Amino acid sequence: AQSVTQLGSHVSVSEGALVLLRCNYSSSVPPYLFWYVQYPNQGLQLLLKYTSAATLVKGINGFEAEFKKSETSFHLTKPSAHMSDAAEYFCAVSANTDKLIFGTGTRLQVFP
């Protein structure tokens, strides 16, 4: 069975600061891992995905995530936060199916 844990339901950073959103997964088979972003009253937008190629995955809007098997982690980072990054971020896992298991989400606030 697969599961995802997102540590921290809320993260606040200053504009220009490093963004770090944590995600740990559990999977009985090699996982596919995803980060999605959701802006208010909108659907989810794919930021990036890991599909067993390079462990460091670069996504859109300057985000990247590193797959660490030993730590069962897939944390999302961005070197410098922008006001427009304020949103809800979801980590998700799938394994050999198209079905996604989502984490509970992390709300990112960016202060000027």
Add this chain to the structure above:
Amino acid sequence: GAVVSQHPSWVICKSGTSVKIECRSLDFQATTMFWYRQFPKQSLMLMATSNEGSKATYEQGVEKDKFLINHASLTLSTLTVTSAHPEDSSFYICSAVRLKETQYFGPGTRLLVL
């Protein structure tokens, strides 16, 4: 590429009526689509898997007679909330699978049942 649309974006209906929500993949074909429900400040809850040309697969606890899903073509899936009640008010989001195991999401439909 990989654009998914939903219609309508907002719907308000009276209790007891039925509401149909459409999900379309605009620039790709999708044999598999998913329907989710999201409550305020919560994560997405998978309701069902919609497969083109076959019956939908519902998650445990989701009433299949309440939430009718039809995947009539490779670009269209519909969710019909039958005899809607206020507790069905929610944000409904669909997704379509384009590449292997990658879902692309629609913008969501907010349903308010009075």
